[in-house]
Amino acid sequence: MSMSTSITRSTCPYCGVGCGVLIESQGQQITGVRGDPDHPANFGKLCTKGTTLHLTAAPEIARQTRLLQPMQRLARGAAPTPVGWDAALDLAAERFARTITEHGPDAVGFYISGQLLTEDYYVFNKLAKGLIGTNNVDTNSRLCMSSAVAGYKLTLGADAPPACYDDVNHADCLFIVGSNAAFAHPVLFRRIEEAKKNHPGMRVIVADPRRTDTADLADLYLPLQPGSDVMLFHGLLHIMLWEGWVDPAYIAAHTTGFDALRALVRECTPEHVAQVCGLNKEDLFTAAKWFATSPATLSLYCQGLNQSSSGTAKNATLINLHLATGQIGKPGAGPFSLTGQPNAMGGREVGGLANLLSAHRDLANPEHRAEVAALWGVPDVPSKPGKTAVEMFQAAADGEIKALWIACTNPAQSMPDQATVRQALKRAEFVVVQEAYATATTCDWADLLLPATTWGEKEGTVTNSERRISRVRAAVPAPGEARHDWRIAVDFAQRLEATLGANGVGAIGVRPEFRTTTPEATKNLERNSALTPMAEQPEKTLFPYQTPEQIWLEHRESTRGRDLDITGLSYEKLENEGPQQWPLREGEATGQTRLYENGHFPTPDGKARFAALPWQPLAEPRESRYPFSLTTGRLRDQWHGMTRTGTLGRLFGHVPEPVVQLHPQDIQRRGLKDGDLVHVTSKRGSILVPLQASSDIGLSQAFIAMHWGPEYLSGRSGAGEPLAGVNALTTSAYCPTSKQPELKHAAVKILKAELP
Numbered sequence: 001m002s003m004s005t006s007i008t009r010s011t012c013p014y015c016g017v018g019c020g021v022l023i024e025s026q027g028q029q030i031t032g033v034r035g036d037p038d039h040p041a042n043f044g045k046l047c048t049k050g051t052t053l054h055l056t057a058a059p060e061i062a063r064q065t066r067l068l069q070p071m072q073r074l075a076r077g078a079a080p081t082p083v084g085w086d087a088a089l090d091l092a093a094e095r096f097a098r099t100i101t102e103h104g105p106d107a108v109g110f111y112i113s114g115q116l117l118t119e120d121y122y123v124f125n126k127l128a129k130g131l132i133g134t135n136n137v138d139t140n141s142r143l144c145m146s147s148a149v150a151g152y153k154l155t156l157g158a159d160a161p162p163a164c165y166d167d168v169n170h171a172d173c174l175f176i177v178g179s180n181a182a183f184a185h186p187v188l189f190r191r192i193e194e195a196k197k198n199h200p201g202m203r204v205i206v207a208d209p210r211r212t213d214t215a216d217l218a219d220l221y222l223p224l225q226p227g228s229d230v231m232l233f234h235g236l237l238h239i240m241l242w243e244g245w246v247d248p249a250y251i252a253a254h255t256t257g258f259d260a261l262r263a264l265v266r267e268c269t270p271e272h273v274a275q276v277c278g279l280n281k282e283d284l285f286t287a288a289k290w291f292a293t294s295p296a297t298l299s300l301y302c303q304g305l306n307q308s309s310s311g312t313a314k315n316a317t318l319i320n321l322h323l324a325t326g327q328i329g330k331p332g333a334g335p336f337s338l339t340g341q342p343n344a345m346g347g348r349e350v351g352g353l354a355n356l357l358s359a360h361r362d363l364a365n366p367e368h369r370a371e372v373a374a375l376w377g378v379p380d381v382p383s384k385p386g387k388t389a390v391e392m393f394q395a396a397a398d399g400e401i402k403a404l405w406i407a408c409t410n411p412a413q414s415m416p417d418q419a420t421v422r423q424a425l426k427r428a429e430f431v432v433v434q435e436a437y438a439t440a441t442t443c444d445w446a447d448l449l450l451p452a453t454t455w456g457e458k459e460g461t462v463t464n465s466e467r468r469i470s471r472v473r474a475a476v477p478a479p480g481e482a483r484h485d486w487r488i489a490v491d492f493a494q495r496l497e498a499t500l501g502a503n504g505v506g507a508i509g510v511r512p513e514f515r516t517t518t519p520e521a522t523k524n525l526e527r528n529s530a531l532t533p534m535a536e537q538p539e540k541t542l543f544p545y546q547t548p549e550q551i552w553l554e555h556r557e558s559t560r561g562r563d564l565d566i567t568g569l570s571y572e573k574l575e576n577e578g579p580q581q582w583p584l585r586e587g588e589a590t591g592q593t594r595l596y597e598n599g600h601f602p603t604p605d606g607k608a609r610f611a612a613l614p615w616q617p618l619a620e621p622r623e624s625r626y627p628f629s630l631t632t633g634r635l636r637d638q639w640h641g642m643t644r645t646g647t648l649g650r651l652f653g654h655v656p657e658p659v660v661q662l663h664p665q666d667i668q669r670r671g672l673k674d675g676d677l678v679h680v681t682s683k684r685g686s687i688l689v690p691l692q693a694s695s696d697i698g699l700s701q702a703f704i705a706m707h708w709g710p711e712y713l714s715g716r717s718g719a720g721e722p723l724a725g726v727n728a729l730t731t732s733a734y735c736p737t738s739k740q741p742e743l744k745h746a747a748v749k750i751l752k753a754e755l756p
């Protein structure tokens with residue numbers, strides 16, 4: 001008798017487009033996947049990654065890739081051995097408690113992931129900031145969107161992308177900058193292609209140092225020099241001012257700070273900008289005219305702006321253009337940052353970063369800390385900023401952070417400057433890795449491995465780039481002994497509570513010298529007695545959750561009155577009415593499609609703020625010893641470190657192996673030839689890859705895809721440790737405001753390998 005097929009509605013776990021999927025399953029096995037025709041992000045479409053999702057879950061693949069039971073490594077370098085869940089979690093709690101008691105709460109750190117669901121994120125954030133009393137909780141989303149967060153907050157007053165996917169259909173001009181959406185957000189790109197076909201008058205401008213597949217769609221392609229984006233935006237504003245293309249009425253009514261910006265861009269003449277950016281003046285005029293004078297202009301941008309030592313300035317100065325021309329708050333217009341990961345946005349919502357708190361609150365704001373402490377039922381939330389991703393691994397390498405918990409991410413491949421990351425993992429006294437798959441981090445560095453569930457097996461919510469919250473649903477049970485991420489975090493937190501002796505920061509049993517006792521903390525305690533904390537069981541546990549929905553309800557309450565208020569949303573509404581955008585306040589029927597349509601911004605005076613930030617050169621400009629600008633990026637058919645997509649042969653049909661791409665003239669000038677094996681070397685490390693000629697790359701520039709890890713690339717890292725793919729080369733220099741590292745640029749040299 002054939003088994004019947006069940007259909008489960010869920011969300012693709014790859015990129016920030018957040019496509020809806022229908023998972024087909026028979027018994028305990030996922031057998032197929034289709035696009036959800038009713039999901040507003042994709043209306044049934046999927047890209048190559050999405051359509052092959054079920055194949056990555058096939059039993060023969062899972063047997064090779066999945067972690068199925070907790071494992072303990074008794075000594076570094078030794079093979080891990082199985083251990084029961086209770087013993088594993090007891091050990092973790094005992095080691096973390098000991099570290100906290102002996103060295104203080106800031107001696108531990110949690111490095112989590114934009115792959116986690118909102119509910120998972122929420123528990124980790126509360127565990128670190130509410131229970132342990134450290135803000136050392138950060139995420140791999142720091143590597144992909146923290147500059148967008150900082151840019152929005154600086155200019156518009158809140159971390160809220162004002163536009164939506166449907167704006168693509170209303171735009172007359174699309175300005176795509178620092179984004180290869182054709183590969184990184186394929187279903188959105190298909191929407192762009194269709195919109196352009198249906199609206200022949202639409203102008204598409206693409207600014208990118210590489211001529212990508214996205215650039216092939218452009219009516220105007222601007223091959224700007226790496227790192228010159230801020231100069232480009234200032235130059236466009238200079239032209240708009242000169243030509244009278246700005247919107248004085250909008251500027252006067254809805255913004256502040258324009259005089260300082262106007263003074264700053266005065267020097268950014270077309271001649272100067274053309275020279276710095278490597279562009280011609282005519283193209284600058286055309287871009288400025290199309291942007292400013294089109295009825296509706298939408299900017300789409302991603303890692304080219306974010307992964308930069310000037311990431312915040314790049315984001316904010318692009319937003320300047322929208323404010324100066326009134327291209328915001330109307331259909332088809334606005335600055336729209338695309339998120340790389342499936343739930344980078346949800347992580348921001350729960351404040352799962354070292355400088356944020358729940359519901360877009362700021363750690364630096366005493367009132368916000370007090371509100372969160374009251375909501376959680378703890379005496380206070382520490383004011384000392386936590387370590388961001390790069391800082392956290394540097395602190396571990398320096399011996400300052402002694403116990404690390406890594407969940408659902410692979411820093412031994414994805415972090416920049418791998419020599420430092422490997423030193424951190426080596427020096428940390430206790431490393432817990434909570435993961436679904438075997439990765440470079442689990443294989444080499446984990447003292448304790450905790451197997452987690454993944455797509456198709458877990459329940460919760462994610463938020464995509466357009467602020468749309470979707471349900472993630474389980475189609476099959478957890479394999480082996482794998483547990484849900486939120487469950488692992490809760491089980492650990494409850495043990496830690498017990499081990500430390502009580503609940504909350506004020507009573508965790510940490511030695512007094514490590515405690516934050518301030519008048520503010522006392523005030524919080526008083527507030528707590530006046531408010532009804534959501535976690536109603538302070539004598540028992542701060543983590544009373546039995547289901548992800550219970551966690552989500554607590555998160556929902558934390559958003560009340562905030563810009564992302566979702567008090568009108570419920571799991572039931574998501575079930576019955578499908579994905580919804582925030583804000584969706586109590587009493588409202590639907591969420592808000594686009595923001596700032598009334599010209600009012602969430603700043604103290606209700607006005608948006610121009611950012612007068614000057615252009616800064618790259619952190620590591622190319623020089624005579626390292627004469628190439630290396631950039632990294634995605635391929636169409638691979639995802640991150642290829643733990644899933646790398647298991648399918650068919651996804652290597654597009655690009656079968658890692659290569660370094662150089663312009664043919666550079667290849668000829670250096671006496672190399674296409675196919676040569678070359679050492680690509682930066683100040684931090686070296687890798688060995690085949691050379692490929694490409695006229696899509698500018699002169700003195702090089703490109704390597706980000707996906708291949710140590711198992712594919714050979715060479716040597718700066719510390720003589722095992723290899724780490726392209727991130728052996730990249731720099732951890734970061735934007736001083738967003739702390740996002742400059743993964744998009746490193747100075748390298750390229751030399752032919754001497755073969756035996």
Ligand code: SF4
Nearest residue numbers: 012014015019047050
């Ligand atoms: Fe998944 Fe992104 Fe492809 Fe949609 S576009 S199917 S979310 S990878």
